[in-house]
Amino acid sequence: xxxxxxxxxxxxxxxxxxxxxxxxxxxxxxxxxxxxxxxxxxxxxxxxxxxxxxxxxxxxxxxxxxxxxxxxxxxxxxxxx
Numbered sequence: 001x002x003x004x005x006x007x008x009x010x011x012x013x014x015x016x017x018x019x020x021x022x023x024x025x026x027x028x029x030x031x032x033x034x035x036x037x038x039x040x041x042x043x044x045x046x047x048x049x050x051x052x053x054x055x056x057x058x059x060x061x062x063x064x065x066x067x068x069x070x071x072x073x074x075x076x077x078x079x080x081x
Contacts, residue, residue, distance in 0.1 A: 001045060001060075002043045002044070002045055002046075002063070002065055002080060003044055004016065004043065004044045005019050005077040006022070006041075006042050006043055006050055007019060007040065008039055008040040008050055009040070010039075013044070015044060017081055018078075019041050019077060040052065041053060042055070043056035043077075045059055053074035053075050054073050054074055054075075057070055057074055060075055060079070060080065066079055066080070
């Protein structure tokens with residue numbers, strides 16, 4: 001089950017409800033100013049595993065969090081919350 005949006009950047013995983021909010025916090029709180037949008041955007045599941053957007057789409061479908069596979073096969077946080 002998908003529990004949070006996440007961005008993996010230089011070995012660290014940052015989490016939140018929406019990727020844009022995570023990016024804002026990375027800049028504001030953690031002072032990360034480089035192209036953080038190029039970090040790996042994905043999700044955490046209930047086992048705290050980082051999943052890519054594609055992996056998360058499959059898991060969300062299997063867990064009944066979404067009704068059908070998204071176009072392009074990538075999950076967006078807006079599809080969940």
